[in-house]
Amino acid sequence: MVDESRDRELGMHSRITRRDFLNGVGLAVGASLVAAVDMTGQDKGPDRSARDALLEQGITPQDPRYAPPAQTGLRGNHPGSFEIAHQLRDGEFWESVGRPENTGENYDLIVVGGGISGLAAAHFYLRHAGARARVLLVDNHDDFGGHAVRNEFQVGKRMLLSNGGTQSIESPGEYSNVAKELLRELRIETQRFYKAYDRKLYSSLGTGCFFDRETFGEDRLVTGMGSKPWPEFLAQAPLPETVRRDIARVYTEKKDYLPGLSRSEKHARLAKISYADFLTKLCNVHPDALPFFQTYPADLFGVGIDAISALTCYAEGDDYGSFTYAGFDGMNLGELGTEEPYIFHFPDGNASIARLLVRSLIPDSIPGHTMEDIVTARADYSRLDLPGAPVRIRLNSTAVRVRHVGALESAKSVEVAYVRDGKLQSVEAKSCVLACYNSMIPYLCPELPETQKEALHFGVKVPYLYTHVAIQNWRVFQKLGIHHIVAPGSYHTYVALDFPVSLGEYKFPSNPDDPMVLFMLRSPCQPGLPRCDQYRVGRAELYSTHFSVIERKIRDQLDRMLGPAGFDPARDIAAITVNRWAHGYAYEYESLSDPHRQKNERPCVIGRQQFGRISIANSDAAGRAYTDAAIDEAHRAVQEVLRFT
Numbered sequence: 001m002v003d004e005s006r007d008r009e010l011g012m013h014s015r016i017t018r019r020d021f022l023n024g025v026g027l028a029v030g031a032s033l034v035a036a037v038d039m040t041g042q043d044k045g046p047d048r049s050a051r052d053a054l055l056e057q058g059i060t061p062q063d064p065r066y067a068p069p070a071q072t073g074l075r076g077n078h079p080g081s082f083e084i085a086h087q088l089r090d091g092e093f094w095e096s097v098g099r100p101e102n103t104g105e106n107y108d109l110i111v112v113g114g115g116i117s118g119l120a121a122a123h124f125y126l127r128h129a130g131a132r133a134r135v136l137l138v139d140n141h142d143d144f145g146g147h148a149v150r151n152e153f154q155v156g157k158r159m160l161l162s163n164g165g166t167q168s169i170e171s172p173g174e175y176s177n178v179a180k181e182l183l184r185e186l187r188i189e190t191q192r193f194y195k196a197y198d199r200k201l202y203s204s205l206g207t208g209c210f211f212d213r214e215t216f217g218e219d220r221l222v223t224g225m226g227s228k229p230w231p232e233f234l235a236q237a238p239l240p241e242t243v244r245r246d247i248a249r250v251y252t253e254k255k256d257y258l259p260g261l262s263r264s265e266k267h268a269r270l271a272k273i274s275y276a277d278f279l280t281k282l283c284n285v286h287p288d289a290l291p292f293f294q295t296y297p298a299d300l301f302g303v304g305i306d307a308i309s310a311l312t313c314y315a316e317g318d319d320y321g322s323f324t325y326a327g328f329d330g331m332n333l334g335e336l337g338t339e340e341p342y343i344f345h346f347p348d349g350n351a352s353i354a355r356l357l358v359r360s361l362i363p364d365s366i367p368g369h370t371m372e373d374i375v376t377a378r379a380d381y382s383r384l385d386l387p388g389a390p391v392r393i394r395l396n397s398t399a400v401r402v403r404h405v406g407a408l409e410s411a412k413s414v415e416v417a418y419v420r421d422g423k424l425q426s427v428e429a430k431s432c433v434l435a436c437y438n439s440m441i442p443y444l445c446p447e448l449p450e451t452q453k454e455a456l457h458f459g460v461k462v463p464y465l466y467t468h469v470a471i472q473n474w475r476v477f478q479k480l481g482i483h484h485i486v487a488p489g490s491y492h493t494y495v496a497l498d499f500p501v502s503l504g505e506y507k508f509p510s511n512p513d514d515p516m517v518l519f520m521l522r523s524p525c526q527p528g529l530p531r532c533d534q535y536r537v538g539r540a541e542l543y544s545t546h547f548s549v550i551e552r553k554i555r556d557q558l559d560r561m562l563g564p565a566g567f568d569p570a571r572d573i574a575a576i577t578v579n580r581w582a583h584g585y586a587y588e589y590e591s592l593s594d595p596h597r598q599k600n601e602r603p604c605v606i607g608r609q610q611f612g613r614i615s616i617a618n619s620d621a622a623g624r625a626y627t628d629a630a631i632d633e634a635h636r637a638v639q640e641v642l643r644f645t
């Protein structure tokens, strides 16, 4: 039941949140166009893609004003990007369509999937096959980059950037030579982030923990988490005395909870016990303390402490860079290696890598030459799919079938059928790289061997909401002395001021009076279920939740966390973009839920085998949710198909 007066307080009826900016020109498109939020606050009417909203205004992808990153509302796996794929999965697609119309196009390579892996595959292919090669990429979204997309906001005169998905280049020193070489070719010098990333800006600001009334009986924001001594921090928390004592104890007593075991025996034991069980069964922490810890691993694994092993938690070291997992200090589990700082962040995250790849593939599409000028360069989407161009990127196109033309052994080409604008079309190429999701591949290529299809179905991608909220200023964070908040019981369990990076002409809003982008993370899991089932339930939740419901949750949460310190959601929220990653991180193997397997016996390895002229890239093929994995898999897949040039 929607509470009208509460909605008004929260600003649910405010028009400014649905104001869109096309090419920097303010254009109030009204509530119904961007996110189908109806003005009475009722949650009715379907969500619609920003692309459809633009089309209704006569702005097509060929129009220079067409700028998907500037669209607010529901992004990521946006409406219009997944429906065909779901029909295919449910066996309903081919019932209602005839034969595809052959466009007559013939390529050397077709890549399905325009994420970093697909773009890198095109890059590697051209590098080896020569500039005369012709390559087509198809992707079902209205933007390129896959997870690596960019969010743009206009607040007053200021353009703010953020990463719609893929956040940072993590530990670039550990990238493979192949991935390092690609970064070099794109002129990315990671050393420059040491200057671009302002590590001092938040140094006086700490971590807050928001205890919500539904979980902890009272709404209260407590600051100083991880910086104040634990007993002092917990003294402010609305937790029973026994729970406070237990949390403080397990953080401070430095006890060996597995006495008598060797280090390797401890590792083996911790690999098979959840962190939740470690706390309650080995550390004797009261079960009522678990809600406080529940979402510690959510940012990396998309589930809580019930579904991740204690060993993995120990190996992660710290969470959000501020506080460690409790209980390991006295266990003599070995030294953790030192990691590179988490600073390798373009203002739009790794969308800059995707954009640099697009610029190298289609130089006319994005102006400039450097890793600095890519940040503010405007992409011209009308140039992505030009007839006759050696490389074409066809967006809003869902591949539905990939098969050899003729018998597998003797085929000279592959046919790819896809749906674009409701039309079923086909194109041909000498070979194909599938840089899409593993779980999609068996539907695209039903003739794959059964064992391979089973392996491709194995991993479930991790669902997330990566929400960005543009706010008028960030004075309230300065006042509270925090730059991020963990909120273990709330809808979004983590809230943070954006990464302080200034690069090229982009200057980070480093004055608290400046507008700012807040990052909010939700991992929609279902604690208690097996890990993959938690992801499935979460994905279903994301696909069935209307934008207006999420918007109300965002406003309510920010009001309850920050309202007492002066934040007013109706006044201070300028725009909201919810990046829905129903198919998010690649599935990663983890000791609690996965048996130990030799590397070559892993489902991702069995699943990625070459099938005639079809090869498989993408991060799922590595079982690792990282940019370098996407690049490495692209390189391998291209090596496989190069013999068909």
Ligand SMILES: Cc1cc2nc3c(=O)[nH]c(=O)nc-3n(C[C@H](O)[C@H](O)[C@H](O)COP(=O)(O)OP(=O)(O)OC[C@H]3O[C@@H](n4cnc5c(N)ncnc54)[C@H](O)[C@@H]3O)c2cc1C
Residues within 6 Å of the ligand: 085, 112, 113, 114, 115, 116, 117, 118, 138, 139, 140, 141, 145, 146, 147, 148, 164, 165, 166, 167, 168, 169, 170, 397, 398, 399, 400, 435, 436, 437, 440, 464, 466, 581, 583, 584, 585, 586, 617, 618, 619, 620, 624, 625, 626, 627, 628, 629, 630
């Ligand atoms: C929210 C989020 C944050 C992340 N943060 C980081 C980070 O900070 N650092 C890091 O290293 N990694 C991060 N990752 C992981 C990283 O983004 C991925 O490993 C990498 O970008 C995946 O690239 P990809 O090309 O393999 O897949 P994707 O980016 O998923 O691209 C695959 C593309 O194929 C498309 N596709 C699927 N089926 C079809 C079809 N039938 N027809 C046409 N197109 C299709 C998909 O829609 C998608 O656009 C993050 C991932 C997510 C989801």
